[in-house]
Amino acid sequence: MxxxxxxxxxxxxxxxxxxxxxxxxxxxxxxxxxxxxxxxxxxxxxxxxxxxxxxxxxxxxxxxxxxxxxxxxxxxxxxxxxxxxxxxxxxxxxxxxxxxxxxxxxxxxxxxxxxxxxxxxxxxxxxxxxDGAEVSSGLGDLTVLNTTDSEFHGFPRDAYTTLPETTERMLATSVEAWWDHSSAEVDWGAAYTAAREALLAAFAGTYSYSLQQTLFAMGSRVLAEAPSVAEIRLSLPNKHHNLVDLTPFGLDNPDQVYVAPTEPYGLIEGTVRR
Amino acid sequence: MxxxxxxxxxxxxxxxxxxxxxxxxxxxxxxxxxxxxxxxxxxxxxxxxxxxxxxxxxxxxxxxxxxxxxxxxxxxxxxxxxxxxxxxxxxxxxxxxxxxxxxxxxxxxxxxxxxxxxxxxxxxxxxxxxDGAEVSSGLGDLTVLNTTDSEFHGFPRDAYTTLPETTERMLATSVEAWWDHSSAEVDWGAAYTAAREALLAAFAGTYSYSLQQTLFAMGSRVLAEAPSVAEIRLSLPNKHHNLVDLTPFGLDNPDQVYVAPTEPYGLIEGTVRR
Amino acid sequence: MxxxxxxxxxxxxxxxxxxxxxxxxxxxxxxxxxxxxxxxxxxxxxxxxxxxxxxxxxxxxxxxxxxxxxxxxxxxxxxxxxxxxxxxxxxxxxxxxxxxxxxxxxxxxxxxxxxxxxxxxxxxxxxxxxDGAEVSSGLGDLTVLNTTDSEFHGFPRDAYTTLPETTERMLATSVEAWWDHSSAEVDWGAAYTAAREALLAAFAGTYSYSLQQTLFAMGSRVLAEAPSVAEIRLSLPNKHHNLVDLTPFGLDNPDQVYVAPTEPYGLIEGTVRR
Amino acid sequence: MxxxxxxxxxxxxxxxxxxxxxxxxxxxxxxxxxxxxxxxxxxxxxxxxxxxxxxxxxxxxxxxxxxxxxxxxxxxxxxxxxxxxxxxxxxxxxxxxxxxxxxxxxxxxxxxxxxxxxxxxxxxxxxxxxDGAEVSSGLGDLTVLNTTDSEFHGFPRDAYTTLPETTERMLATSVEAWWDHSSAEVDWGAAYTAAREALLAAFAGTYSYSLQQTLFAMGSRVLAEAPSVAEIRLSLPNKHHNLVDLTPFGLDNPDQVYVAPTEPYGLIEGTVRR
Structure with a gap:
């Protein structure tokens, strides 16, 4: 055989x-x-x-x-x-x-x-x-956190849904991104710096209703500011920060004390193109 | 924009x-x-x-x-x-x-x-x-070692080649494999066991002139023994075991004492299909 | 029993x-x-x-x-x-x-x-x-590198010594340090910042003939600048950067191209006290 | 100074x-x-x-x-x-x-x-x-699990205690053990095998009311079966397996479905001596 x-x-x-x-x-x-x-x-x-x-x-x-x-x-x-x-x-x-x-x-x-x-x-x-060359640039393990300006609600509720809706949550992720260049004639150092800054600025500046929305904003910002970039792919783990229930101890928790477990984690992956 | x-x-x-x-x-x-x-x-x-x-x-x-x-x-x-x-x-x-x-x-x-x-x-x-379902099975982090029956020679020598040819080397890898089923009507447990045994048997039983040859033999053995498998993809890091040069100490080293560095490592990836 | x-x-x-x-x-x-x-x-x-x-x-x-x-x-x-x-x-x-x-x-x-x-x-x-409390402060995984101002020679040569003497080497380590306070009445934040800066300043500023000498200088600097510290213990892996031998390719290597293996590594541990 | x-x-x-x-x-x-x-x-x-x-x-x-x-x-x-x-x-x-x-x-x-x-x-x-030599033997990263024969109750309840008492829990740990020999004239291989088997037998055979009790039983078994061993130190992380609350989905959970988080974990450390 x-x-x-x-x-x-x-x-x-x-x-x-x-x-x-x-x-x-x-x-x-x-x-x-x-x-x-x-x-x-x-x-x-x-x-x-x-x-x-x-x-x-x-x-x-x-x-x-x-x-x-x-x-x-x-x-x-x-x-x-x-x-x-x-x-x-x-x-x-x-x-x-x-x-x-x-x-x-x-x-x-x-x-x-x-x-x-x-x-x-x-x-x-x-x-x-x-036939030629294709060049992608990227970064990984860039861990970022917003302490506010993040909500999550309006999602469907089926028989297995227990997650409460929230208008105030921590949003943390570890950015992995790859972007493709439409040319090999690029000032690589300057393009990298511009893309990295665009990712950070969009993460900090986006009032977020979902990590998907933040992802799209981050990708769009890179495309807007780096003309050589044709497409960007982002992989964003949702590193959950869960508010600790302190009521058994007679305490409230006004968005102050969180536990940050290693797992499970959300994983949001998406592509933004011109 | x-x-x-x-x-x-x-x-x-x-x-x-x-x-x-x-x-x-x-x-x-x-x-x-x-x-x-x-x-x-x-x-x-x-x-x-x-x-x-x-x-x-x-x-x-x-x-x-x-x-x-x-x-x-x-x-x-x-x-x-x-x-x-x-x-x-x-x-x-x-x-x-x-x-x-x-x-x-x-x-x-x-x-x-x-x-x-x-x-x-x-x-x-x-x-x-x-439209339906596709099912793949696999395994990972299965680390295996042959102490003999492995040679490597006949490769091209350019200006950057220093590797000596050898007719006796250790061959070690950490198997990652994924195989696709042509049907979703399979006895998954039995198929898994058969595939795993085929991988081990082919690794142990192949007299190897390259890790690529071992890879193809491993993939072929799975296809031969698991009729539901349409294709298998293998990723095999070559976990080098380098013979230590003991001559500075007045000692020979008859294929006995090796150093096993973490990096660099070879990485051999391939697909075997019917 | x-x-x-x-x-x-x-x-x-x-x-x-x-x-x-x-x-x-x-x-x-x-x-x-x-x-x-x-x-x-x-x-x-x-x-x-x-x-x-x-x-x-x-x-x-x-x-x-x-x-x-x-x-x-x-x-x-x-x-x-x-x-x-x-x-x-x-x-x-x-x-x-x-x-x-x-x-x-x-x-x-x-x-x-x-x-x-x-x-x-x-x-x-x-x-x-x-009876009271003992407080230690510390830091870990602070990885630092000097590209020059490091020598290593004058060590004994026995039958198993092959390392050449050098007057120019990279010196890299990942600092783990613990220092004990003689009191629990300390401005912890300020003391930490002072100790961390002392470690960095001593690492950068010490012309080094051995990583042991650098360790002692780092510990001494912390003791000199942080009056509340009674003793400091340092664990410094010597993260080797080995000059690559490029002579097989007809190239010299004037302290330019290094390989940084994960292992083996030196491990220098010591205590400095008042 | x-x-x-x-x-x-x-x-x-x-x-x-x-x-x-x-x-x-x-x-x-x-x-x-x-x-x-x-x-x-x-x-x-x-x-x-x-x-x-x-x-x-x-x-x-x-x-x-x-x-x-x-x-x-x-x-x-x-x-x-x-x-x-x-x-x-x-x-x-x-x-x-x-x-x-x-x-x-x-x-x-x-x-x-x-x-x-x-x-x-x-x-x-x-x-x-x-003056001589001291020899210790040990093992690490031996991960073991009992699906039953483990209870935990009778512990004090203060204002911060929410843990329910249980008469049925999973007990899992990753054994790290070091034992000291009273002599350097030992059949090391046989002693190691005997100690390892004693650890496994005591883990499997102890009906446990606390991981501390299991630890003491494991240490005692090694001392009982390995005459050369003077003292054994065990470090046993309590790798929690938490029963998932399925009541929101209208389901019971008769000791069947567990989540095994990476952290936090208990850490039980102890010494057993003759």
Whole structure:
């Protein structure tokens, strides 16, 4: 009985690269985790173990480190494009290269001293084929909270509905967002900063009747302020903050004391397009 | 400037459900983490905060617990189908329900005593629409290791290749697999057990020239032994075990002492189809 | 055969408490994870299951939430003292209460909008007995990096030593620190801020020949600037940044490209006292 | 202002060592994470950066790998003793060596094929000084559950108590245990197996009125069955399984459907001695 090979890719993940630019008085640190994934004429290795088309994942990793020295790292989108173009153009059997890069944030507190700032990461994903390249930018683990200006009511009530309606609730989420660029000629750093600020401004500035409404507002704000962005996808866990019932102790709770459980959590996912 | 709502869904994740069947002398524990995600006529909540179509995620969670009591849990695929059909058939504005269920493993060591066995989980994903249902089964975090019968050579060597060829290496991975059923009339428990055993047997029994070859063998074995399976997707991190160079200490290392770093790791992903 | 009960304590951990002060135009969020642990005349519950002395851990949790409303949260040290004194003074059989509190950091970006800033947490530990109270403050998961001003040489070389000496290395660590106060009459907020700034200033300002030297400098700086602190204990993982050998690719690496593995890591622990 | 160096130690943690014994037809895998911590005449490095007494943590790591080849790994207690004696006897300035070893479990499913079995780890801690050695053994992350034979009542009720009394509850915990040996002449493997079985048997076999009672029974059973053990310390999180209130849906819940939240959790810690 013979079966068929469907979609497949392979590569190296968890490639930790820290690069230091010592050219000025104030050092600059770039801290990345890189993943590469290649596709192409890979039937051989799957069916018979013939590896003549398999650029080793160890080689992919080496290329990341060597390119960081040869060309510098710069913006993650540009670094990914350079790596992807290299793999596709130099390996005859590789027709698609995907680079996913996560950049960890460090905040300066001295000319050569830095503190890691948060779980939040900047992200870039680049797909290079013989036909061209697609670039997405994003961020993840940006946890934000509004203490007011959030209501939730008017939802249907069936036999399993117990949730009370509310005109005052905490709204917290951990933003994961990816936005696609319509061009590869973008000032990646400026575009990233603009998109991040748009996300924060829309989260803080939206009077919200549902996390879906906040999501749409956040996505729209990015599209409005970043002309190169064609589409944005947001994944927003609703990190519930539940008002604690203090009446057994003879106490009221005027929107003051909350419990923030790990689970369960809502999960709101949506796309906003031009 | 007006933008458009693209693909979206919302639901509750991290719903922890433990159900105990006390009907026999030997209790049976079913331990699930359930996530629901609904799609449909949801423009209102995104654009204006009109929640009249939004079955609350809290209600979705309640339904999970109530159904566990009303109908029992049983196999995760069947439980997901029941929940999905409920959401789509009772909510006029909901046209698609996706249930993703992870089952945690407990091993009995007494009539009512159990030990959690491993990080490995059984998984099921069900998508219900007005047109019918699609069912996938899977598993994750099944970490396996072969101490021999693995080689890796014949790969291309470019300017960034330093990896030596080897005819003897450790091969370790943490299996994540999803397989699609061509029917919803399946003995889910038996099919799961057969697929899991096929994966293990193929991993242990394949003399491997690449992890890709092992992947294809594992997928093929599942297809060969589980007639209801139309396609299987495997994601196999290559958890490297690197032979330690002991020559600085005047020692050889005849395939005995390895370091197993967390990162980087290879990541081999592929699909096998009939 | 009869055995003896030795040291023991019990309590509730992972009590997630978020409190919002809405009294001003700019809301203030306090986000804590609280753990309580009580000791006392607890032979009964251990030996026979007599729970008459066991204030339920659920009750301990309730007390945390109720006190947040009744008295406000304020500084974690003060909140812990209040809780500890309550447990010891109201439960005849409880002779010692330990409260461990972790405060999560939020950074304001609007009058009622906040972003979670980092994994770093402020910590407090309070032990209350009939004889009085001991208070420690601390912080954890403060990850910092110096790109220069760090050397390591002059260490002994035995048959297992391969590490080269270096006069230029990256120095990174994730600070965990606990410092004990000689009094319970302290301005906790100001003392915490002073200690945190002292740790950062000493890390950035110390030209380091070993992480031990940096540890001692950090501890000394806290003692010098915080008169209420009697002793400080630091645990500093040496988060290695290894220069990548690029010579196989015909490239030098002038302190530019590093790999930052998760493990192994050094672990330097020490105490500085007056 | 001069300050004093208090207790301190330094070493390497996260040393991942996998050793394969290929001498028989059936390979044997030993998978360890090793941490070493040395103490001694270390004022120099702390006060002035003089490293002449500092055996590099990199050297400590190398020694672990070299000893695995030179002497084999064997039981973790014995491996730790060998390493500790080496550090103390060969480094004039090192007076105390602590080795903490975690052994990951693999289950055989073929002559050279293994599956990782669970989060549970076997543990050993050895402290070697010029005066001798102390050996502790242990385990961690052994998650167990009793579906019945657990009650909890008779506890005091104060103004903050809402917990109902129960004569039927689920009892689940994740065992962490350390036991001290009165001698270093022990069959470590047999003693470990006996202690682990005693812990499981006592958990399953104790009709429990409190987790404290179960803890004492588990500790006593180890002391009764393992003559070399002088004392055992147990840390048992009470992993709550809360019966879901289904009455809003017109359903009863006869000890069938539970929610298992991550937090908060009870934490019961105690010591049992001869």
């Amino acid at each position: 013979a079966f068929t090979l469907g979609p497949n890719q392979y590569g190296k993940a968890g490639v930790r690269l820290v690069s230091v630019d010592r050219s000025g008085d104030r050092h600059v640190v770039t801290d990345l985790t890189v993943a590469s994934a290649l596709s192409g004429d890979l039937e051989g290795t799957h069916l018979t173990g013939d590896n003549s088309a398999v650029l080793a994942t160890d080689t992919q990793k080496n290329t990341v480190y060597a390119f960081a020295r040869e060309f510098g790292v710069g913006e993650p989108e540009a670094f990914g494009l350079r790596l992807g173009q290299h793999f596709v153009s130099t390996q005859a059997s590789i027709h698609r290269a995907q680079l996913t890069i996560e950049q960890h944030r460090w905040e300066r507190f001295g000319p050569h001293s830095f503190a890691r700032s948060g779980a939040e990461t900047r992200r870039a994903r680049v797909v290079v084929t013989e | 007006a933008f458009t709502l693209g693909p979206n869904q919302y639901g509750k994740a991290g719903v922890r459900l433990v159900s105990v069947d006390r009907s026999g002398d030997r209790h049976v524990v079913t331990d699930l983490t359930v996530a629901s995600a609904l799609s449909g006529d949801l423009e209102g909540t995104h654009l204006t905060g009109d929640n009249s179509a939004v079955l609350a995620t809290d209600t979705q969670k309640n339904t999970v617990y109530a159904f566990a009591r009303e109908f029992g849990v049983g196999e995760p695929e069947a439980f997901g189908l029941r929940l999905g059909q409920h959401f789509v058939s009772t909510q006029a504005s909901i046209h698609r329900a996706q249930l993703t269920i992870e089952q945690h493993r407990w091993e009995r060591f007494g009539p009512h005593s159990f030990a959690r066995s491993g990080a490995e989980t059984r998984r099921a994903r069900v998508v219900v629409t007005e | 009869a055995f003896t009960l030795g040291p023991n304590q019990y309590g509730k951990a992972g009590v997630r408490l978020v409190s919002v002060d809405r009294s001003g135009d700019r809301h203030v969020v306090t986000d804590l994870t609280v753990a309580s642990a009580l000791s006392g005349d607890l032979e009964g519950t251990h030996l026979t299951g007599d729970n008459s002395a066991v204030l339920a851990t659920d009750t301990q949790k309730n007390t945390v939430y109720a006190f947040a409303r009744e008295f406000g949260v304020g500084e974690p040290e003060a909140f812990g003292l209040r809780l500890g004194q309550h447990f010891v003074s109201t439960q005849a059989s409880i002779h010692r209460a330990q409260l461990t509190i972790e405060q999560h950091r939020w950074e304001r970006f609007g009058p009622h909008s906040f972003a979670r800033s980092g994994a770093e947490t402020r910590r407090a530990r309070v032990v209350v007995t009939e | 001069a300050f004093t160096l208090g207790p301190n130690q330094y070493g390497k943690a996260g040393v991942r060592l996998v050793s394969v014994d290929r001498s028989g037809d059936r390979h044997v895998v030993t998978d360890l994470t090793v941490a070493s911590a040395l103490s001694g005449d270390l004022e120099g490095t702390h006060l002035t950066g003089d490293n002449s007494a500092v055996l590099a943590t990199d050297t400590q790591k190398n020694t672990v790998y070299a000893f695995a080849r030179e002497f084999g790994v064997g039981e973790p207690e014995a491996f730790g003793l060998r390493l500790g004696q080496h550090f103390v006897s060969t480094q004039a300035s090192i007076h105390r060596a602590q080795l903490t070893i975690e052994q990951h479990r693999w289950e055989r499913f073929g002559p050279h094929s293994f599956a990782r079995s669970g989060a549970e780890t076997r543990r050993a801690r050895v402290v070697v000084t010029e």
